[in-house]
């Protein structure tokens with residue numbers, strides 16, 4: 001009698017650091033930061049004096065280095081040790097005063113352990129879709145925005161994403177849920193990615209209307 005097939009080995013999914021470590025260890029990255037993203041960030045979230053940014057899911061650090069070059073001091077975090085090691089090496093020691101890369105899981109680690117208690121800019125690029133408990137994280141990050149600060153999500157949208165990659169994107173209902181908890185929500189197109197710029201987190205039970213433009 002044939003032996004039953006062995007179970008397939010467990011492959012770390014995209015919510016596990018091991019999945020991302022393997023991606024970066026293979027020398028792979030993700031779509032480079034585009035000119036439209038750079039222009040929109042400069043227009044919508046220019047760094048004021050002393051501005052602090054937190055990048056969540058920084059990968060190889062291209063956006064973090066860009067934000068540092070445009071005037072932010074940046075804490076760039078990623079749950080992948082491979083990513084942060086490679087990002088720090090690419091930035092070099094000279095950048096260390098403006099950007100630091102930390103291995104940190106934004107859902108599982110204590111936000112109180114972040115290097116700064118609050119930020120002018122919190123940005124997710126291609127990483128927000130992987131957050132499991134989005135409502136809890138948004139509330140927590142909203143409390144860590146300085147006055148006038150912005151939470152920016154740059155994300156693929158489901159309608160423009162092949163079905164087998166649906167998990168990397170947000171659909172319109174998920175975008176509405178994300179933008180619904182803020183007094184101001186701007187949406188711009190960045191060469192096919194949605195850039196959502198959110199300001200003024202409202203308490204969960206507040207009734208303040210959100211203006212989206």
Ligand SMILES: C[S@@+](CC[C@H](N)C(=O)[O-])C[C@H]1O[C@@H](n2cnc3c(N)ncnc32)[C@H](O)[C@@H]1O
Pocket residue numbers: 014015017020029030031056057058059060077078079080083104105106107108124125126127130131
């Ligand atoms: C698709 S990559 C994007 C990387 C980078 N932002 C870019 O644009 O190239 C998603 C990144 O999010 C990171 N990530 C996923 N879940 C995370 C979590 N819970 N905490 C911190 N980083 C996370 C992954 O390790 C990965 O580097």
